[in-house]
Amino acid sequence: MTKHTIVALVEDRPGVLNRVASLIRRRSFNIESIAVGHSEQPGLSRMTIVVDGATTAVEQVRKQLDKLIEVIKVTDITEGRIIARELALIKVHATPSTRSEIIQIVDIFRAKIVDVAADSMIIEATGDEEKIDSLYSLLKKFGIKELARTGRIALLRGGTVPE
Amino acid sequence: MKLNGARILCESLVKEGVEVIFGFPGGSVLPLYDVLPRYPQLRHILVRHEQGAAHAADAYARVTGKVGVCVATSGPGACNLVTGIANAHLDSSPVVAITGQVARPFIGKDAFQEIDITGITVPITKHNYLVLKADEIAMVVKEAFHIAGTGRPGPVLLDIPRDVFIEEATFEYPEKVELHGYKPTLRGHAVQIKKAAKLIAESKRPVILAGRGVIISGAYEELRGLAEKAQIPVITTLLGISSFPEDHELSLGMMGMHGTAYANLAVDGSDLIISIGMRFDDRATGRVSGFAPHAQVIHIDVDPAEIGKNVRVTVPIVGDVKNILRTLNKQLEAQKHLAWIGQVEEWRRAHPLHIDHDADKIQPQYVVSKICEVTRGNAIITTGVGQNQMWAAQHFCYRKPNSFVSSGGLGTMGFELPAAIGAKVGRPDETVWAIAGDGGFQMTIQELGTAVQDNVAVKIAILNNGYLGMVRQWQDLFYERRYVATPLSSPDFVKVAEAYGMPGIRVTDKSKVVSAIKKAMKHKGPFLIDFVVEPEENVYPMVAPGCTLAEILDDPRKKVEFKLKPRATSNL
Ligand SMILES: Cc1ncc(C[n+]2csc(CCOP(=O)(O)OP(=O)(O)O)c2C)c(N)n1
Numbered sequence: 001m002t003k004h005t006i007v008a009l010v011e012d013r014p015g016v017l018n019r020v021a022s023l024i025r026r027r028s029f030n031i032e033s034i035a036v037g038h039s040e041q042p043g044l045s046r047m048t049i050v051v052d053g054a055t056t057a058v059e060q061v062r063k064q065l066d067k068l069i070e071v072i073k074v075t076d077i078t079e080g081r082i083i084a085r086e087l088a089l090i091k092v093h094a095t096p097s098t099r100s101e102i103i104q105i106v107d108i109f110r111a112k113i114v115d116v117a118a119d120s121m122i123i124e125a126t127g128d129e130e131k132i133d134s135l136y137s138l139l140k141k142f143g144i145k146e147l148a149r150t151g152r153i154a155l156l157r158g159g160t161v162p163e
Numbered sequence: 164m165k166l167n168g169a170r171i172l173c174e175s176l177v178k179e180g181v182e183v184i185f186g187f188p189g190g191s192v193l194p195l196y197d198v199l200p201r202y203p204q205l206r207h208i209l210v211r212h213e214q215g216a217a218h219a220a221d222a223y224a225r226v227t228g229k230v231g232v233c234v235a236t237s238g239p240g241a242c243n244l245v246t247g248i249a250n251a252h253l254d255s256s257p258v259v260a261i262t263g264q265v266a267r268p269f270i271g272k273d274a275f276q277e278i279d280i281t282g283i284t285v286p287i288t289k290h291n292y293l294v295l296k297a298d299e300i301a302m303v304v305k306e307a308f309h310i311a312g313t314g315r316p317g318p319v320l321l322d323i324p325r326d327v328f329i330e331e332a333t334f335e336y337p338e339k340v341e342l343h344g345y346k347p348t349l350r351g352h353a354v355q356i357k358k359a360a361k362l363i364a365e366s367k368r369p370v371i372l373a374g375r376g377v378i379i380s381g382a383y384e385e386l387r388g389l390a391e392k393a394q395i396p397v398i399t400t401l402l403g404i405s406s407f408p409e410d411h412e413l414s415l416g417m418m419g420m421h422g423t424a425y426a427n428l429a430v431d432g433s434d435l436i437i438s439i440g441m442r443f444d445d446r447a448t449g450r451v452s453g454f455a456p457h458a459q460v461i462h463i464d465v466d467p468a469e470i471g472k473n474v475r476v477t478v479p480i481v482g483d484v485k486n487i488l489r490t491l492n493k494q495l496e497a498q499k500h501l502a503w504i505g506q507v508e509e510w511r512r513a514h515p516l517h518i519d520h521d522a523d524k525i526q527p528q529y530v531v532s533k534i535c536e537v538t539r540g541n542a543i544i545t546t547g548v549g550q551n552q553m554w555a556a557q558h559f560c561y562r563k564p565n566s567f568v569s570s571g572g573l574g575t576m577g578f579e580l581p582a583a584i585g586a587k588v589g590r591p592d593e594t595v596w597a598i599a600g601d602g603g604f605q606m607t608i609q610e611l612g613t614a615v616q617d618n619v620a621v622k623i624a625i626l627n628n629g630y631l632g633m634v635r636q637w638q639d640l641f642y643e644r645r646y647v648a649t650p651l652s653s654p655d656f657v658k659v660a661e662a663y664g665m666p667g668i669r670v671t672d673k674s675k676v677v678s679a680i681k682k683a684m685k686h687k688g689p690f691l692i693d694f695v696v697e698p699e700e701n702v703y704p705m706v707a708p709g710c711t712l713a714e715i716l717d718d719p720r721k722k723v724e725f726k727l728k729p730r731a732t733s734n735l
């Protein structure tokens with residue numbers, strides 16, 4: 001497995017994201033994505049970082065992150081049974097003649113159309129990165145105007161929480 | 164009790180047992196300086212450049228084991244601290260740096276002397292704080308000292324806006340800190356220690372590599388116990404010097420780029436490396452892919468992130484060195500490694516460190532060895548960076564625990580004088596010698612004023628070779644002697660010292676070296692000696708960049724043969 005999912009519980013304070021970003025840059029860690037938001041505990045945020053294990057020593061990422069004072073806990077959950085999702089918003093060029101074909105594709109992917117304009121539509125899709133990649137490549141021929149992806153967030157399945 | 168922020172800060176520093184502050188004032192810290200006279204227990208030493216304050220605090224911390232404190236004003240003052248903070252960071256030295264900041268309403272407006280010092284120092288501090296309320300100061304100070312001084316020590320910066328110094332709040336010093344994200348592991352894992360004991364029992368050719376972690380942990384007795392019980396040669400890193408007495412029969416001195424040949428050959432030939440509180444820096448390991456090819460590695464360190472970072476480890480043990488060695492030593496049987504120690508002794512005899520006693524000019528190595536002789540090794544040595552540093556490491560026999568203070572990780576020229584001041588202030592009863600290069604000395608020369616004003620009786624030995632010597636050596640060896648930008652003119656250092664109000668002498672004659680050192684020692688206050696030494700002397704032995712520890716370049720005058728010839732180093 002080259003893509004590792006690292007989850008960090010961090011204090012929700014100004015500057016924490018800067019510290020994490022600074023560390024990743026300084027040590028030349030290659031990351032695919034980083035997603036941050038509130039966690040279930042007040043005052044703590046959960047960060048999901050996807051690291052390319054082929055080019056980066058993942059154990060070093062974990063240990064160096066763990067040294068940051070405001071990082072409470074870091075876990076590499078790659079080996080666990082995880083649910084991983086990403087949200088994407090795709091603004092695609094759509095004319096009356098292509099609209100129905102786009103809607104069909106969107107249906108197959110269980111995505112949603114969240115905005116329609118004269119010559120475009122915005123599609124909301126969630127899923128793992130591959131699903132979003134393939135949706136994106138199918139929509140490409142219609143002309144993608146804009147794409148926004150959140151990066152992966154992930155939790156362990158079942159009742160378990162990381163050690 | 165309601166106090167202003169400046170007084171809360173001082174009260175908190177007093178609670179932390181701070182006795183000395185190295186600092187330099189300015190607008191944003193004026194409210195702090197204004198209340199300092201109320202705290203006579205906080206001695207303030209005025210430096211001449213904030214870099215000097217950070218180095219002095221760093222060295223003070225190293226020799227006392229306490230946290231060192233330095234203060235600077237916002238903007239340029241804070242920026243001038245940066246090199247010193249980085250130095251403390253790379254050498255794991257506990258320093259609390261306090262900087263003033265512009266008042267809160269001006270933050271983010273590019274106000275006069277505003278600089279984002281917490282942003283700047285993120286990668287070079289263990290942690291830092293922008294303190295936005297006076298009632299946070301006490302807790303932040305408590306946390307800062309805890310973070311700086313425990314686990315793997317390091318610098319912590321507190322940035323305090325001018326109006327926070329003035330704001331009033333209730334002062335109450337917290338009893339304890341509660342940091343969920345910071346819990347250093349101190350006790351080594353029992354199973355791992357057992358595995359280590361087994362490896363040591365099975366080893367035929369073990370070596371101990373001792374780093375600064377031994378000194379930080381105060382594990383001198385434990386290290387000695389391990390070495391003697393299992394009869395294992397002890398090799399130190401540059402910063403591990405003075406963790407083990409160098410006159411001990413098991414001491415092989417320093418490893419690495421300018422380590423002794425016998426230490427490097429022993430590392431290369433070993434079947435087991437017990438590395439203690441060291442981090443396999445590239446200057447210590449040589450080419451890492453060829454490092455100790457036959458050895459398994461036991462790595463003991465308080466910082467889990469050091470395990471496996473540079474070198475593959477067989478048995479990692481995370482925790483405090485002293486704790487771990489105590490447990491480990493109990494599990495070991497007495498051992499002898501007669502054949503191995505015999506081999507090591509043969510290397511020692513074949514490749515001793517060299518001083519050219521026939522030369523007419525003063526040899527820099529000779530000066531260092533004479534400082535050792537006159538002080539009987541009973542001194543704290545601080546160094547600059549370059550050749551002077553390596554000769555100070557090689558030719559002084561360090562017998563006293565924690566008596567070598569040098570800039571290892573950052574290699575900061577100009578460290579020697581402010582470090583000597585910090586060391587002397589921290590340990591006033593010790594003799595402190597700064598061994599300086601003529602180049603680096605001029606980077607912090609203004610601290611002569613600090614030594615004079617506060618009568619800090621440091622002794623300074625400049626090894627004046629007229630060159631940025633270490634760089635010239637590389638030009639000599641790897642750039643066909645093209646001495647670009649390395650010849651260096653200097654002022655008359657004796658006159659400079661005298662202008663600052665400090666006596667000094669210049670020594671050009673070998674026969675005057677010892678008497679000059681004695682004269683400096685006799686003098687009560689600070690004293691400077693400008694030793695005019697052989698200009699083109701090189702530091703040997705040398706493991707050139709890209710070479711392994713067995714590929715040693717030794718002094719050509721010695722005409723010795725090594726099994727392995729140093730490989731050509733093309734990618735310099
Ligand atoms: C601040 C800084 N700038 C540059 C260097 C690169 N450097 C390393 S050693 C050296 C030469 C030092 O010359 P000097 O202080 O005279 O000492 P010597 O080697 O001659 O003993 C230089 C320039 C450094 N280590 N630190």
Ligand SMILES: [Mg+2]
Binds near residue numbers: 601602626630
């Ligand atoms: Mg020089």
